[in-house]
Amino acid sequence: MRLISHNLNATLKVRLLGLIKIPLMYFCRPRILHIDDESVTVVIPYKRKTKNHVGSMYIGALTVGADLAGGYLAMHHVSKMKKKIKLIFKDFHADFLKRAEGDVHLICNDGNKIKELVQEVSSSGERGNMSVEINAYVPTKFKDNPIAKFILTLSIK
Numbered sequence: 001m002r003l004i005s006h007n008l009n010a011t012l013k014v015r016l017l018g019l020i021k022i023p024l025m026y027f028c029r030p031r032i033l034h035i036d037d038e039s040v041t042v043v044i045p046y047k048r049k050t051k052n053h054v055g056s057m058y059i060g061a062l063t064v065g066a067d068l069a070g071g072y073l074a075m076h077h078v079s080k081m082k083k084k085i086k087l088i089f090k091d092f093h094a095d096f097l098k099r100a101e102g103d104v105h106l107i108c109n110d111g112n113k114i115k116e117l118v119q120e121v122s123s124s125g126e127r128g129n130m131s132v133e134i135n136a137y138v139p140t141k142f143k144d145n146p147i148a149k150f151i152l153t154l155s156i157k
């Protein structure tokens with residue numbers, strides 16, 4: 001029997017990573033709501049620290065969430081490999097569609113594509129790149145309509 005849930009364990013790992021290596025990520029207090037091989041859902045809470053001067057979520061906090069959603073899903077697959085693989089994002093595209101005035105859920109469903117890339121890089125040893133899509137939602141306001149869409153190019157070696 002597990003003492004803590006898989007999602008809580010993932011959140012604790014993210015918070016520790018933020019505390020030790022990426023303070024801005026820790027500052028935003030993200031949570032992993034869901035993680036499996038195909039998808040991840042990251043929540044950035046809508047609090048005083050993540051709001052801008054007009055009362056919506058600050059672009060930097062949304063960027064942290066998008067980076068974490070794509071990056072954590074990649075780290076999930078990399079951790080299953082026995083080889084040392086490093087990952088970074090080499091570019092970033094964002095479309096902001098609506099104001100984020102509530103907790104933001106950032107969802108990446110590219111787990112299978114990321115898994116294939118990780119396996120390819122692991123066997124070849126060559127750098128691999130792929131575009132990762134992340135959609136942001138505010139379920140309390142817009143239900144199924146995204147408030148932002150992000151495309152990040154994941155680069156691993």
